Amino acid sequence: MSYFSLGLVRFKYVVTIVKSMKEGCAVLRVYNTLSRSKEPFEPVEPPLVRMYVCGPTVYDEAHMGHARTYVAFDTIRRILEFFGYEVFYVQNITDIDDKIINRAEAEGASPADIAERYSASYFRDMDDLNVRRADVHPRVTDHMEDIIEAVARLIEKGVAYEADGNVYFEVSSFPHYGRLSGVKFEELIAGARVEPDAAKKNPADFALWKKERREGVGWSSPWGYGRPGWHIECSVMSTKYLGPRLDIHGGGQDLIFPHHENEIAQSESLTGISSFVKYWIHTGYLTIKGEKMSKSLGNYVTIREVLRRHSAGAVRLFLLSTHYRSPIDFMWEGLEAAESNLRYLVNTMDRLEASIRQAEMGSGPVEMHAKITENAKKFILALEDDFSTPVALSHMYRLARELNAYLDDQETFERGVLERGLRVIAKACETLGIVTGKSLSVPEIVEKLIKILVEVRSDARRRRDWKLADELREKLRESGVVLEDKGDKTLWKITR
Ligand SMILES: [Zn+2]
Numbered sequence: 156m157s158y159f160s161l162g163l164v165r166f167k168y169v170v171t172i173v174k175s176m177k178e179g180c181a182v183l184r185v186y187n188t189l190s191r192s193k194e195p196f197e198p199v200e201p202p203l204v205r206m207y208v209c210g211p212t213v214y215d216e217a218h219m220g221h222a223r224t225y226v227a228f229d230t231i232r233r234i235l236e237f238f239g240y241e242v243f244y245v246q247n248i249t250d251i252d253d254k255i256i257n258r259a260e261a262e263g264a265s266p267a268d269i270a271e272r273y274s275a276s277y278f279r280d281m282d283d284l285n286v287r288r289a290d291v292h293p294r295v296t297d298h299m300e301d302i303i304e305a306v307a308r309l310i311e312k313g314v315a316y317e318a319d320g321n322v323y324f325e326v327s328s329f330p331h332y333g334r335l336s337g338v339k340f341e342e343l344i345a346g347a348r349v350e351p352d353a354a355k356k357n358p359a360d361f362a363l364w365k366k367e368r369r370e371g372v373g374w375s376s377p378w379g380y381g382r383p384g385w386h387i388e389c390s391v392m393s394t395k396y397l398g399p400r401l402d403i404h405g406g407g408q409d410l411i412f413p414h415h416e417n418e419i420a421q422s423e424s425l426t427g428i429s430s431f432v433k434y435w436i437h438t439g440y441l442t443i444k445g446e447k448m449s450k451s452l453g454n455y456v457t458i459r460e461v462l463r464r465h466s467a468g469a470v471r472l473f474l475l476s477t478h479y480r481s482p483i484d485f486m487w488e489g490l491e492a493a494e495s496n497l498r499y500l501v502n503t504m505d506r507l508e509a510s511i512r513q514a515e516m517g518s519g520p521v522e523m524h525a526k527i528t529e530n531a532k533k534f535i536l537a538l539e540d541d542f543s544t545p546v547a548l549s550h551m552y553r554l555a556r557e558l559n560a561y562l563d564d565q566e567t568f569e570r571g572v573l574e575r576g577l578r579v580i581a582k583a584c585e586t587l588g589i590v591t592g593k594s595l596s597v598p599e600i601v602e603k604l605i606k607i608l609v610e611v612r613s614d615a616r617r618r619r620d621w622k623l624a625d626e627l628r629e630k631l632r633e634s635g636v637v638l639e640d641k642g643d644k645t646l647w648k649i650t651r
Contacts, residue, residue, distance in 0.1 A: 183238060183539045186480060188435040190412060193541055198402040199433065204235055204242045205397040209389055209406040209414070210292065213250040213273035214258045217280050218455035219485055222446040223441040224407045226471055228477040229286040230587055231282055231436070233537050237586045243543055245396045246289040247318045247389060248274050250296050256372050267296070280458040284467050285588045293392040295383065299374050305391045305425060306363045306376075314424045318354040320366030320379040323441055326359040329420040335435060336412035363387050376640075386417035390425065393418075399426040401433070401556055408437040408480075409447075432524050439482045448485060456485060463639055466648070468501075468589045469494040475544040475587055496552070500584060503555040507577040510562055511570055519572025527572070529556035531579045544587060551583045605636055609645050612638070 198204045208228045211221060216544045232242050236274045248254075250270035278288070295302070306322050309315035314328040326332050326343065333340055335540055343359035352358070362384035367373035373380045393401060399422070406415065415435065422431040448455050464487075474494035477483045488538040518524070530550045537546035558576045562568065584590035608627060615623040630640050631647075639646045 166485065171293075175553035184541055185434050185436065186541045187433075188437050189432075194434070196434070198240070199400050202240045204402045205400070205406070206232065206235075206242055206244045207287075207389070207397055207401050208244070208246045208404075208412055209276075210246040211277055212252050212254060214252065214254040214279055215273060215450060216457045216459060217277050218448060218457050219461060220407070220441045220451065220455065221277075222280070222284060222458050222470065223474055223483060224438045225286050226474045226588075227286060227438045228405050230471075230475060230544065231403075231479070231542055232287070233586055233588055234542055237538070244289040245291045245293065245393060247392050248277075248292055248294045249385065249388065250274065250294045251372070252385065256369070259372075270294075270296075273480055280462070283462055284458065284470060287588075290642065291396050293396065295388045296393075298388070298392055300393070301385075301391050301395060302387055303364075303374070303376050305387060305421075306378075306383070309363060309421065309424060312424060315363055316356065317378050317627055320381060321354055321410045322364035322378055323355055323360040323364060324420060324637075325354075325356060325362050325419070325423075326361070326420065327357060329424060330417075331423070331429075332359075332420055333416065335419060336416045338412050359385060361413060363421070385415055387421055389414070390418050390421040390559060394422060394426065399428045400430060403434050403436055404432040405436040405438070408439060411435075411437055412500070435552060437480070438478075439480050441483050441485055443485045444601040445484065461490070462637070465490050465494055466497065471587065471589045472497050472548075475589070476548060478541075478543055478545055480541075497589060500551065500555055500580060503559055504580055504584075504590075506559060506562060507573050510568055511573045511577070514568045514570040514573055517571060518646045519569035520561075523557070523572045524575065526557050527554060527576050527579055530557075531583075533581075535581055538586075540575050548587070551580055555580060566571040588604050605631070605647055609638065610645055613643075616640075616643075 171451050184193040186193050206228075208225075213218060228246075232244055235242050248270075249355070251266055255266045255269050258264075260268045262269070274294075276443050281288070288440065306315065306504045309324065310317065310322065315322055315324045326340070327364060335344075340359065343357075363386075364376060364378055364383055365381050367381045368377060390615040393404070404415070404418075419431050423429055434614045442448060443454050443456070458470075469490060470493070473490050474483065476489075476496075477492065498552045532548040532552055537550065540546070554576065558573075558580075581590070608631060612627040615621075616625070631638060639648070
């Protein structure tokens, strides 16, 4: 594909890295939901990694459950890049759906308005969490022709059928159905986990196209006015941008059945290739008081609310302190702890930097270099073991403690060891996306400038010049300074 022929120089450079990596230390191992085991990671065309992650349905503010999933995949992408892979990352935006339509009706707005508002707020939250954008964020409504064509091809192939303006995929036509989730076809026939519908040949069959009666929320198709089922969009958009074989397909574990099971049936039926995805990666739940955090249960905390109280680095550190496949219970105390761990790492980096300026020339004690090597190696080994960020982090805390102890014990230091220690911790923090700059501490002059701007804005608010006040708030936010108005006082915080 044309996307991949770009940057040949970088490509050659990365091939060299991957080759030496394979000959050297242990290779990356990844847990694959399909085999329920950790497997050596061997993408179809290394160093390229084709990665697709199911994106959000944009009908409301994103909550911490979303943060959990998307921070995990952002980190996996960063780690793959750290290991020398070239990741091509696609994440869809579901911008037409029952929830979006319902919200639009309740507000007297159009579904497009609702989708626009909440995709903007989703991207704002992700940017603030230092989650890098995917290479492509395809939207369903921009791909309606592709979807209709795919549905028509499935009918042509005899694996889908039309019934009264709806089109269903015939599950019995796909022999491997249930391979990912372990769900048995017989259980599905009993209708225990699917909605029975008189129009379906079999209760397990699922909708590719749904008839729509309401005006303005559908598209015309060979089967009449309607809109696509949810599963088909991911099959169509992943294949369109990444080809028939993906290396990684990810999402929250609640998507394994039926969403990902259905994606496999559709995609493999469409392409005739029997290995749509090489590695299925699923993230564990984010729970609150032991229950899955979700919009439908109403037990959610929005990302915005959390970022009002905590830095993005601390939020990421909180999430990455648990392995991506294990559940995380959301607790404000956990975020406090993450904040202090982050501060410890940042303070250590600041201290190292300040000490370098006073240090003498020289490489420093051999045993300190050995400690740095040991912890750096263990950091890498942990990431190679199915992206084990909690173990990787524990080695960075240990290295920080050892470097601090060295600084505490010595009267004079040599530059070499401090520079190397700083480099290792900074690189580790960057790889996990927990510290964006080298340091979070604010120079005095910057602090003074922020205070002046906040004062100008407070003046504007007193004059009821909301336009200027909002503009200043937005400009500051773009620069990484978040304001919070408390009565007539305004608090500010640097988020990155
Ligand atoms: Zn999907």
